[in-house]
Amino acid sequence: MLTGPDLNANAINIELALKDVQEKYPDFKVAAVVKTDCWVLQGNQKTLPLFRPTRI
Helix, strand or coil: CECCCCCCHHHHHHHHHHHCCCCCCCCCCCCCCCEECCCHHHHHHHHHHHCCCCCC
């Protein structure tokens, strides 16, 4: 889940919606939560590692 700053209205609404979804569908899981300052550069820097394969 990628959202903006904590006080951003969209970020707040996304988190509230996620709680509703998880209550209705308890098997629904979020793999990662990433918060950015809404700038493209920071968003790319924070999300790129999520798409790289990890070694086990």
